[in-house]
Amino acid sequence: MSSPPEELVKAIKKQKYHIVGRHSAVKRCKWLYESIINDRFCYKQKFYGIKSHRCLQMTPTLYYCTQRCLFCWRVQSLDLGLEWNETKMNELDDPELIVEGCIEAQRRILSGYKGNPKADKKKLEEALNPKHAAISLAGEPTLYARLSELIEEFHKRGFTTFLVSNGTLPEAFKKLSEEPTQLYISLTSPDKETYAKLCRPQIRGSWSSLMKTLELLPSLNCRKVIRITLVKGYNMHGIEKYAKLIEIAEPDFVEPKAYMYVGYSRRRLKYENMPSHLEVGEFAHKLAEELSYNILDESKDSRVFLLSKHKRKLLIKK
Numbered sequence: 001m002s003s004p005p006e007e008l009v010k011a012i013k014k015q016k017y018h019i020v021g022r023h024s025a026v027k028r029c030k031w032l033y034e035s036i037i038n039d040r041f042c043y044k045q046k047f048y049g050i051k052s053h054r055c056l057q058m059t060p061t062l063y064y065c066t067q068r069c070l071f072c073w074r075v076q077s078l079d080l081g082l083e084w085n086e087t088k089m090n091e092l093d094d095p096e097l098i099v100e101g102c103i104e105a106q107r108r109i110l111s112g113y114k115g116n117p118k119a120d121k122k123k124l125e126e127a128l129n130p131k132h133a134a135i136s137l138a139g140e141p142t143l144y145a146r147l148s149e150l151i152e153e154f155h156k157r158g159f160t161t162f163l164v165s166n167g168t169l170p171e172a173f174k175k176l177s178e179e180p181t182q183l184y185i186s187l188t189s190p191d192k193e194t195y196a197k198l199c200r201p202q203i204r205g206s207w208s209s210l211m212k213t214l215e216l217l218p219s220l221n222c223r224k225v226i227r228i229t230l231v232k233g234y235n236m237h238g239i240e241k242y243a244k245l246i247e248i249a250e251p252d253f254v255e256p257k258a259y260m261y262v263g264y265s266r267r268r269l270k271y272e273n274m275p276s277h278l279e280v281g282e283f284a285h286k287l288a289e290e291l292s293y294n295i296l297d298e299s300k301d302s303r304v305f306l307l308s309k310h311k312r313k314l315l316i317k318k
Contacts, residue, residue, distance in 0.1 A: 004063040005082050011075040015263065017062065017138075018109065020101035021093040025062040027137055028109045029055065036113055036123045043299035044134075047253075047306050048182070049315030050160070053123045056130040058102045060150055061139035064089050066168040068200040069188070071231050071273075073263025074138040087202050089143050095150040099157065106130055136164035136184070142172035152178040160316055164227070166199070167213035168206045179222040181316060184255075185213060187245060188229050190238030198234050214249040223314070224251040231259040232275045236283055243290040252310065254293065256284045258303035277303045 009019075017025040031042035035052035042052040064086050068076050077084040110127055113119045133154045135141050142165050144150065154161050155178065163180035165172075167187075189195035192207045201207070217224050226246050230236050246254060259265070261274045275283075277300050284305035288295050296313050297306040306313070 005077065005080075005084055007080055008063065008075065008077055008082060008084065011080060012062065015075060018105040019062065020058075020105055021098060022091070023062055023064065023089065023093065023144075024058065024060045024098045024102065025137060026056065026058045026102045026105040026109070029057045029134075031055070032057075032109075032127070033113075036120055036127060037116065037118045039120065040301075043302045043304050044162070046299055047297055047313060050132050050162075051126075053120075053127045054130050055132045055134055056102060056106050056159075057134045057137050059135065059137035059139050059141060060093075060098055060144040060147070061089065061141050062137075063139065064143045065138075065140045065166075066143065066201060066203050066206060067140070067166055068202060069166075070198055070200065070234070070268045071188075071229055071259045071265050072138075073260075073265050075264045079264050079267055086139075087143065089145070092144065092146055095146050095153045098150060099153040102133075103130065131158060132160045132162070134162045134164070135180070136162060140166055140168065142169040147172065148176050148178045151176075151180050165213075167210040168201065168203060170209055170212040170216060173213060173216060173220065176220075179220060182223040182225060183217075183220065184225045184227050185217065185249065185251075186229065187214070187226050187242070187249075188231075189235050190241035190245070194235050194238070198231060211245075211248075214245060217249040217251065223253075224249065225253045225255055226251045227255045227257060229257055229259050230275050230280055230283060231269065232273045232279065234273065236275065236279070239283065239286050239290055242287060246287075246291060252308060252314070254287070254291070254307040256280055256287060256305050256307070260303075275303070281305060 031052040034040040044050045161180040162182045164184040167185045258275045258280050261271050293307040
């Protein structure tokens with residue numbers, strides 16, 4: 001595996017990613033801190049029952065992705081004027097070493113909380129033994145060829161897993177011998193033209209591949225979510241088209257969520273591209289009506305709505 005440019009690695013470390021092995025990483029989620037210090041929690045806890053203080057946010061593909069989305073908070077090689085292939089992984093770290101390294105990194109992150117008088121001691125103690133892995137931090141996890149083994153390693157340790165993918169590698173889902181607890185597929189465009197402009201795909205036929213992923217989703221046994229990251233001025237049109245694509249996938253849930261003006265996305269987009277909670281809500285209600293879905297919940301802090309064909313939330317008990 002060719003090493004990523006040193007300048008890229010330095011920029012990623014500056015963003016406070018804790019690098020694990022050659023291509024994985026952990027980063028402290030805002031809501032991990034908020035849960036332990038201020039007793040506030042992430043919308044995933046509200047929607048799905050995932051405890052924010054026991055959630056490990058990680059990636060097995062820190063430097064690698066099939067897209068260079070304008071709204072991505074991670075530094076990309078082009079942001080630094082570097083030409084480097086982000087789509088190829090060759091030599092891979094063992095899944096067991098990745099999981100162990102990520103848990104150790106999370107514990108190092110939490111060690112700084114012990115001297116904080118505001119920290120909830122019980123939560124902090126529980127946080128040292130995380131029980132949920134969000135495989136969603138950065139990059140495209142399906143580029144990691146041993147993804148099934150990674151998910152299995154987490155499950156062996158009693159974790160639940162949320163896997164987030166851009167859906168550009170449908171064959172990876174066909175090969176999953178161990179499915180995640182919940183699978184997110186990002187559908188951030190109603191059509192190919194919008195997709196090309198916003199997601200900047202790095203491999204040929206990415207839109208067609210995403211369509212194939214939507215088609216195979218009903219065959220998977222895990223819970224499925226379609227996430228729509230809404231970027232004002234780019235992809236908040238074509239609700240009827242979104243609905244038709246979502247109907248193909250038959251997800252359990254749909255999450256229309258606002259783009260957040262953070263990280264390196266601020267070099268590619270403007271603050272004005274971040275929709276308000278009200279604007280996300282208007283989109284969500286129109287989409288729910290088009291799909292005949294129910295709006296089950298919302299989170300103003302994260303500017304996100306939960307839509308479902310079910311009439312109630314289905315919490316993951318752990």
